[in-house]
Amino acid sequence: MAVSKDGTLAFISFSTDEIGCPLSEDETNNLHMKLYGKSAQTNASSVNPTIIENPELLRLREEEKTRAKTAASSEQIPRPAPPTPQRAPINKQIETRTADGKRRITPMFIPPIEGSESSEKQSESQVPTSACIGMKRKHEEMPQACLAVKRKRGRPPLYDRSAAPPPPRPPSPLAAPPPTSTQVVKTTQHVEVVSVLPEASLSKSARIQIPGETSVDIPPPLLVVENDYRAGSSHSGGTPSLHRVSKMQVNVVSWVTFLTSRVTTAAATVTTAAFTCHDKSLHILDIKTGEMILPPLKLQGRSSQLFVHENTIIVLTTDATLTIWDLENKKRILSESIRHLGEAFTRCPKLETWLLLGECASVRRVVQPEYTMLPPCHPADATAKPLTSLLHQTAAYSGSSRVSRPVISDDARLSLTEVFINRMLTSAQYLKSSHDYKYWMKRKIQFFIKEGLEKKLRVIFDDLLGPNVSSSTLDQAECRSNLPKILDCDKKSLLEEFLREILLAKNSLQLQRLYAEYKEQLDANAVDMI
Known part of the structure; x- marks a missing residue:
C-alpha cells in the first residue's frame, strides 16, 4: 500500500508466482549456512546476530581494520624507565659503632618549614x-551563582598568623552540621574568626x-x-x-x-x-x-x-x-x-537554597568509572561549559582515581550509573549549558548501547525524531517533543550522531536493526523537508 501527499491511496497485490513464498526459519538458516558458513539463528549462548546485515556497518568495520593495521605497523614509542624509588626520611637519630670502636651517627630528617615564602x-x-x-541575571532577580569549594586535604584550617597559637582543630564542616553560633578563637589581644x-x-x-574592545595595533x-x-615600617612612629x-x-x-x-x-x-x-x-x-x-x-x-x-x-x-x-x-x-557546602553548588534565587551539581565523591566510587570522566576544560571554556568547569575543581574529581571501590551487585552498579548520568543531565539543563548537556547525553547513549538497553534507546530516539502525526492531534507532551531543538542543540543532528555510536560499539550487531529503523526514518524526514 502507498499513500501520496494529495491523499491518493494505492493498493498493489502480488501473487505467489510473482513474489514467491517466504522461507521458513529452518530454510533461512540452511541458506545462510550454505552461503556464509554461519547461521543467523540466535540462542541463549549467543544473543548477538552473527551476520552483518547493514552495509554501512560492514564498511565501517573494514575501515577500522585498515586503521588498526596502520597503527600496528607504525613505530612504537619506548616507555620511559620507571623513577628510582626514594628512601623514606629518617625521623630519628641513629647511632652505630664501627669495628674499631668509632661512633657513626645518622642525623634525623628535618622537613622544611611549611608556609615558606618560596612555596x-x-x-x-x-x-x-x-x-x-x-x-x-534574570530580569530583576538575584544573579545565579555557581560555587565549587575545594579544601586542601590532610591540612588543618588556616589561622591568622598574627594571633596566638591556633586552637584545637574544629570538626570538618562536611562531617557535622554547621554551628548555631559563630566560632571564635580567644586570644590575649583580640578575637579572631576561624x-x-x-x-x-x-x-x-x-x-x-x-x-x-580589542585592537591588533593597540x-x-x-x-x-x-x-x-x-x-x-609598620611599627609606631615609622612610615x-x-x-x-x-x-x-x-x-x-x-x-x-x-x-x-x-x-x-x-x-x-x-x-x-x-x-x-x-x-x-x-x-x-x-x-x-x-x-x-x-x-x-x-x-x-x-x-x-x-x-x-x-x-x-x-x-x-x-x-x-x-x-x-x-x-x-x-x-x-x-x-x-x-x-556546609563541600562540592559544586548553584544558588537558586526562587527556592532560596543551594542545589547540588553533579555528585559527591562517595557516589562516584560506586558507579562505572568509564562514565564519570569529564571532558578537558580550558579556563576560557568556563562560560560555555560551566558544569564541567566547576566539577574539575571539586574534590569528587580532583582526588586520586586509585581509590577502593565498594563491592556491590552488578544490577545496583548499573542503576547507580544511570542515576549519576541523569543527575549530570539535570544539572546541565538547569545551567542551560548545551555543551554539557550534549556530552552527558552522549554518555547516556553509550551506556545504554553497551548494556543492550534497546527500549531505553527507543525512548530517546523517539523524542529526538519527534512525533509522526499531525499537529492538530498533539497533546502538551508531544508538542514539547516536536520542538526542533533542545538547549540550542538540533535534535535531528543529535539523533544522527547518536546512531553512529551504535556502529562504533562492540555490540553493534545486536542493535544494527535498531540503527537501520531510525536511520531510515531520519533520511525520510530529510527528504520530506526538501
Missing part, C-alpha cells in the same frame, strides 16, 4: 582558586587585563597592582608601606591610587575595578576615572576569592562567608555562610 609565590596575574563562581578557606594573595606585581588596557611600591594600583595602556598611566594595606585580590570589568586588601577592606573604583564609587567596605574576614561581573561583586572570605552586592542599586543581595 607561596604565585604567578603575576593569577589568584589562588580554592573556589570558583559564574552568574546569570578560617576554613585559604587567604588569597597576589605577588609583588600583577597585571590584570581590562576587558573591552594592546589592551591593564589594571596594574604593585605591592610594596614603597617599603616602610607605613605603600601599595599602588593604577590603570595603564601602552606605558601611559591613566590614574593611580595608593593604599596602606597589601592588595590580596583584584578584578576588573569594562566599568569597574575592585580589589581587596589584607586589612579586610574592599575597594570599588570607576575603571575610567579611578574615582571611588563607594567608601571602602569592611569585610567579615580576609578575602579568599573576588569576582566582578557587570554590576555585581562577589566576595568569598576565609571564614566561608559568601556576599553578593548589586552596585547598580547599591544593595546587598546575599550574605550567608557556606561552611
